[in-house]
Structures are given as C-alpha cells and as structure tokens.
Amino acid sequence: MAIFVDENTKVLYQGLTGSQGRFYGLRNRDYGTQVVAGVNPKKAGSDVDGIPVYGTVAEAKQATGATVSCVFIPAPGVQSAVLEAAEAGLELVVVITEGVPAQDEAYFYNKVKRDFPGTRILGPNCPGIISPGKANIGITAGEIAKAGGPVGIVSRSGTLTYQALYELKLQGIGVTTCVGIGGDPVPGTSFIDCLEAFEADPETKAVMLIGEIGGSAEEEAAEFIKHKMTKPISAYIAGVTAPPGKKMGHAGAIVSGGKGTAAAKMEALTDAGVKVGNNPTEAGELMVEIVKGL
Amino acid sequence: MDLLEYQGKQFFAKFDIPVSPGEAATTVDEAVAAADRIGYPVVVKAQVHVGGRGKAGGVKLASNTEEAREHAGNILGLDIKGHVVKIVWIEQASDIAEEYYASFTLDRAAKKHLGMLSAEGGVEIEAVAETNPDAIAKIWIDPVDGLTEDVAKAWVSAANLNPAATDGAVDILLKLYRAYTEGDADLCEINPLILKPTGEVHALDAKVTLDGNAQFRHEGWEVYDATQVRDEREQAAHDKGLQYVGLDGSVGVIANGAGLAMSTVDIVNQVGGSPANFLDIGGGANAEVMAGALEVINNDPNVKAIFINIFGGITKGDEVANGIVTALGRVHIDAPIVIRIDGTNADEGRAILAEHESDKLISKPTMLEAARAVVELAK
Numbered sequence: 203m204a205i206f207v208d209e210n211t212k213v214l215y216q217g218l219t220g221s222q223g224r225f226y227g228l229r230n231r232d233y234g235t236q237v238v239a240g241v242n243p244k245k246a247g248s249d250v251d252g253i254p255v256y257g258t259v260a261e262a263k264q265a266t267g268a269t270v271s272c273v274f275i276p277a278p279g280v281q282s283a284v285l286e287a288a289e290a291g292l293e294l295v296v297v298i299t300e301g302v303p304a305q306d307e308a309y310f311y312n313k314v315k316r317d318f319p320g321t322r323i324l325g326p327n328c329p330g331i332i333s334p335g336k337a338n339i340g341i342t343a344g345e346i347a348k349a350g351g352p353v354g355i356v357s358r359s360g361t362l363t364y365q366a367l368y369e370l371k372l373q374g375i376g377v378t379t380c381v382g383i384g385g386d387p388v389p390g391t392s393f394i395d396c397l398e399a400f401e402a403d404p405e406t407k408a409v410m411l412i413g414e415i416g417g418s419a420e421e422e423a424a425e426f427i428k429h430k431m432t433k434p435i436s437a438y439i440a441g442v443t444a445p446p447g448k449k450m451g452h453a454g455a456i457v458s459g460g461k462g463t464a465a466a467k468m469e470a471l472t473d474a475g476v477k478v479g480n481n482p483t484e485a486g487e488l489m490v491e492i493v494k495g496l
Numbered sequence: 497m498d499l500l501e502y503q504g505k506q507f508f509a510k511f512d513i514p515v516s517p518g519e520a521a522t523t524v525d526e527a528v529a530a531a532d533r534i535g536y537p538v539v540v541k542a543q544v545h546v547g548g549r550g551k552a553g554g555v556k557l558a559s560n561t562e563e564a565r566e567h568a569g570n571i572l573g574l575d576i577k578g579h580v581v582k583i584v585w586i587e588q589a590s591d592i593a594e595e596y597y598a599s600f601t602l603d604r605a606a607k608k609h610l611g612m613l614s615a616e617g618g619v620e621i622e623a624v625a626e627t628n629p630d631a632i633a634k635i636w637i638d639p640v641d642g643l644t645e646d647v648a649k650a651w652v653s654a655a656n657l658n659p660a661a662t663d664g665a666v667d668i669l670l671k672l673y674r675a676y677t678e679g680d681a682d683l684c685e686i687n688p689l690i691l692k693p694t695g696e697v698h699a700l701d702a703k704v705t706l707d708g709n710a711q712f713r714h715e716g717w718e719v720y721d722a723t724q725v726r727d728e729r730e731q732a733a734h735d736k737g738l739q740y741v742g743l744d745g746s747v748g749v750i751a752n753g754a755g756l757a758m759s760t761v762d763i764v765n766q767v768g769g770s771p772a773n774f775l776d777i778g779g780g781a782n783a784e785v786m787a788g789a790l791e792v793i794n795n796d797p798n799v800k801a802i803f804i805n806i807f808g809g810i811t812k813g814d815e816v817a818n819g820i821v822t823a824l825g826r827v828h829i830d831a832p833i834v835i836r837i838d839g840t841n842a843d844e845g846r847a848i849l850a851e852h853e854s855d856k857l858i859s860k861p862t863m864l865e866a867a868r869a870v871v872e873l874a875k
Contacts, residue, residue: 278712300778303710304602305680309639311607316640343808343840359755361807364839365863368807385754387604414755417604440758443765444774445743481763483864 204333204379205354205399205406206294206322207270211337214239214262214292216283217274218250226274226298226341227253233344235337238266259290270294272330272339277301280326284310288318296339297325297390307388314390323390329360329382332367340382342367350376352407352496353489356396358385358419359440362412362482366438369486370410375493378406385414393423401431408434408492410485411476415441416462424470434492435476438485439464497706499720500543502585504702511675513668513686514698518587527568528561530586536560540567543583544576545725547620552576557589579725590700594658595688597621597632598669599703600676609637609676613655613669617688643673657691664697665689680710729773729796736788738775745770746874748793748802748831750786752777752816760805763863769871772799786819787826794829801873802831805863808839815841817848824852832873834858836866 207213213230217223218240228251231237239262240250246257256262259271271287273280273295280302287295295314307326314321324331330340335349341360347367353375357363363382370377381396383389393411400406409431413420420439427435442464468478477492479485499507505515519530520543531538542554549555554576556567564586574581595618603610614632616624624631633655637643648666657665668689676684685703692698711717726734733740739754743761747769751757757776764771773796777789793802806816816837823829833856837845849859860866 277709301709303680303713304682304707305639305677305710308602308607308609312638312640316638346839357755359753359759361751361753361756362759363755364807365756365759368838387602388607412755414758419604422605438759440755440762442762443771444758444761445741480766481864482759483862 203403203405204336205396205403206379206381207331207337207339208333209234209336210236211270212236212238212266212268213270213272213337213339214241214259214266214268215272215274216241216259216287218242218253219245219255220274223274224250227272230272230338230340233338234335235339238268259286259292263290263292268292270296270339273297273299275299277303281306281310284323285313288314288321292321294322294324295390296328296330297323298328298330298340299325300327302326302386304387307386311388311390324381325384325386325390327386328384328389329363331379331381333379334377342380342382346371347380348374348376351378351405352376352493353410354378354396354400354403354406354408355380355410355412356393356400357382357412358414359412362438362440365482366410366412366486369482370489373486373490375489378403387417393419394426397423397426397431401433406433407496408436408489410489411435411437411471412482412485413437413439413467415439415444415464415467418462420467421470424474424476427471427476428474436485436488436492437471437476437478438482439467439478442480497708497717497720497724498545499702499704499706500545500583500723501541501702502543502583503720503723504704505699507679507704508675508699508702511671511679513671513675514696515702516587516590516698516700518585520583520585521568522572522583524565524568524572527572527584527586528565531558531564532561534586534588537589538564538586539589540564540571541585541587542571542574542576542581543585544579544581546577546579549576554581583723590690590698591693592690592700593693594661594691596657596661596665596691597624597687598672598689599683599685599687600673601683603636606636609639611635611637611643611651611669611673613651615656621687637673639677642677643670645670660695661691661697664691664695668697668699680707680714681705682707729792732795733775733792736792738777738785738789738792740792741774743771743773744798745772746798746800747870748772748796748799749805750775750777750789750793750802751805752807756805756807760803760863760867763867764803764871767864767867767871769867769874772796783815783819783822786816787823790820790823790829791827794827794831799831801870802829802833803866803870804833804835805866806835806837806839808837808842812840813837813842813845814848817845821848821852824857832856832858834860834866834870834873836860836863
C-alpha cells in the first residue's frame, strides 16, 4: 500500500498547457501515473499529447473521474486554482508552484479546511508526491526512487527529498510513498498528517523525516512521534550551520530570536526516539540500520 | 522585505492609520529644512534596519533649528550595530500619555493570523512575553473571517488599555489588520502605539515586513527594495534574481533548492571546510541563471574553490551543465569547480561536463565525495 496516491489515482493538471505543466505532466504519465486531463478555460477542447483539456476542474472531473489535481499555475493564480479544485470535490490538490503570497496560503488553507474538509492540499512550493512504481505526481525524477517499501518519506525540502530517495535507492531500499510537504509558511499538509498516514499504512515499516530550520513543524512532529508513532524513524535537519537572522531561501527557513534552530529540532526529535543524522547521507545510513533490524 | 520606520509609516498612512507628520532626509541641510517646515519640537530619528537605535543615540528631540542641525549632523553617518545611518526621519514630536504595543503576524503552528496587544508598550515585546506574559492579549484570526469590530472591541478590553483609548485603538487595529492582509505584510507592528493626553491614539513607530512574493500585485515596492541592507556580493546576486546569503569562508556554494543549499553549507562545514556563501539557484534554473551564479561567486575574492551541487527536479542536469560551460566561456574563473549532478537529465549533464573536464572542472558522484574534494582544493 501507499499513502494518499497509488496506481488507481486519476490526476488532472491545472496548467498542463504551460511549459512546466506539459513537461512534468507528460513525464508523470510516462512514469505510469494516470494523467487523465488538463484544465485551461482558454484551451478547452484541445489536447496535450493526447491528454484532453477541459475548461474547468469540475468538467474535467466529471468526464474523467479524476480525484487529484496537480497545480502548475503561476503564483498569482494559485489561490483561485486551489479553490476551484476544492469546490469541484477533488480529494487532493498538489501545488508545485513556488512564490505564492503567504496571505493567499493562509486564506485558502483555512477556506478549504472549513468549507471543503474532504480536500487535502499538498504544498505550495513542494515537489509533489510519489508512490514509487505506482504514481508520480509533481516534479520528482521517478527513476531515483526504488519501489516497494518498507520506508515512507516526508520532507519539507524539494531537492533534499530527491536526495533521500536516491540515498535509499543506492542502499537497495524501497519506498512506499514519498511526500514533499514544501517549505512555505502555510503548508497544506503537515509532517504530522503524513506520519499519521504512514503509521496506519501496513506496508510502511519505517519513516524518514527531512526538516529544515525555521518554524516549529519539526518540534510538533517530535511531540507526535513521542506519543503516537510505533514505527522507527530516521531524520535529517538542514541548516545546522545557518547563521541566525538570515533567511536561507525558503520563506520558512530562518532562525530568529533563538527559535527554529536545527539544534533544537534535532534535540526534540532525538528525545522522541528518532535517529538523527548530521547530513542526508548519514540519515540514509541510519535508515539502512533501521531497515536491517525490522 | 523589511521597511525602514518612515517607509512603514508611509505604508500605514495608505491605510489611514494615524502617524506623525514627517519627512525623510539624507543630508543635514535637508533635515533642517524639513524640521523648519514641520515646526518644533521635532524628533530626529535614525532610519536603520536594526533595533536599539535610541540607546545608540539615534533618536533625539530638537526644539529649534540649531538643535535640529546638531542632531542631524550627529545621527547621519552614525554607526548603529554595523548599520551606518544614511537617512533620518524628522517628525513632529508627540505628547505621550501612555504607550501600548500592537502587532499582526502569521502563527505558522496555528495557521492563523496572530494579533498581539499589550498595555505595556515601548519596550521589547519579547521582554514582556518573558516577564509578564499575561500582559499580552493574543487573538487568533481565521483569515476567512477577518478581524471584525466586535472581536477587536473584546480584544482591546482584554488588553486592559485605558478606557479613553478604546475607540481609537479599535479603529487602528482594524486598519492595521487591513494593512497586514491587503498590504501583504508578514509583520505589522506598532511599538509604541500611544495614547495622547488629548485622547487620540496614534502609531509612534512602525515595523513592517512585506512578503516579497506578493510584489506582483503592489505598485512601488521597488523603493523599499532599494533600501534593503546587502553587502556587495548580496547586491550583485540580488540583481540577478538569485537567493544568496554571504558567509565568510572560502568554499563558494551553488545548489538548487534551499534545502539542498543549506545542506551543502552544512556538509562543507562538517568535512572541515568553510562556506563563503549560501546560493540557491532555485527551481527551473537554466544556463543563464547558472552563469550568473558563477559570476557572483567568482567576484568574491575569498572563494578558493567552488562546489556546485545539483539534484534535478525542475532544474535539469543538462541545462546546468550547459550553464557552467557557457559561464566558463564568458568569465575567467580562477577557482577550481567541483560539481555533483544527479536527478533529471543527470546523465546528459555529466556527458556535457565530461567533454570539458580538467583539473579546474571536476565531477564527483556523491555529495560527500564532492564536499571532501572541494574542501581539499580550497586549502
């Protein structure tokens, strides 16, 4: 089993007709994902390499049975794209787009949570989700992941997510699902949401968590792990040597007022029984040990 | 993007938040002329992106032209914690009966807006939070509901402000919330928010951080951008649209994605090296972006070796490789480059690099091996 998406998941792409949407939509299809539709009100009735394009998400859903959307719309249009997908009743909206204003994220997160509780948002500013061998939705290069489990991955950072998949593949370890939750201030899906799903997934036997400086998401995850997780976990936190007060790229990645340091996060995770590595390779090696002991 | 106080006040004024009349000045003569126009007494305030300017002598009251000249002369050019004052703000002095604190920011854990209001203003709110947390009235606002007048009234009441300040405070808080949300700020803070003896409530200071991601829907933010504090390297990177943070080591770092760039900085430190910078070329980086990044790194005289760490997602390995080759044809780069490419089109990228491989351009298969190699070269 996998969490959130698998080989039966039908996906539509908001922004399929744009250059990024087309590139990754087609690549996701090549991977084996059921890419069933694109949405663009100006290009309804056309197709992208045989994938039909509809005018609205609701039409695309009705015609194809899609339950998941992948959003490649430029930042100014993300809020309305997400709300349209939620209104149409999709179960999961994966927002790849980076640079979405924080006010928009806070608004549509709360709006969707209140009015469309059946819809989960993943991202924005995330690499997407891959259940290796089953479905790849987003911008992860599918060939860097080995299918089959027993490890689930959840990560706040895009490229470090790929790094983790790759490290495990080199060690011959498969992955059930890898979820990139994104590094923005208001991620639609949290570490805890994913940990909860991995805990409930019988095929996932261990979890790898990749965090970074800033905010308190890792500390909250540590609290959850301490009380609710039975499966073993390895972790890595990026930004151990980041100077305070300097924003390291992501909107979220800043150490301010002594809060959000990698050291505090690593300590909280260690205290919760997580094996914490000092770099992605070390976290991978710790996972190898965990998997050997399963 | 952090605004200077006077920019914050101009930003507040757009939302009808009462602020003192004032003018910004960059020379002593300008400052004196402004003070004369505004009318004495005035306050001469250093405009810097750092706290503690009052203690450093950066805020002075002037009762006449001579005093205005003297204070402006002392404050312009003053070094406050490494920030040299280039702009002063001259504003009408205010009579203060009481000082409060008000702010809005995003509570990332709660995923709601957090409003904080306290009758104990004028001091560091962190200090109040530590010594007397009950003195801060907090509310969490669902962005879908916004801040309503009823909620604002109850909030002001919970903060135990002087009853004379109630109406004025409610009015300002509603406007401040609008400034925060519609104005696309990450933080809007007034400290102190003052009650005047006449009963008016007024923003005596302004601390505003704008969300750079929202620049597309606001006119005139370039002005704020121009007063951000950046060192030469950071400015050059910023002009090229790169996410760059200057550090003081000898290994130039270029990576795609903030997480990988941070991780690259970490691993260089861990194998005994010292990074010269953090540089995230972002998703979708093409040849042009890579060439620009190399130029920025190349202009840093401390850089002895360069580590390019790319894992392909949106960024494609062949485009990165082409970017490096293009940059090498365009700029003379002395420092040796160690590169590690994986992910999307990594094989194509490695093939392109292989044609140009030399003792100045070295390809390594893993992050750790690349880090060790680059740190050795930087010695």
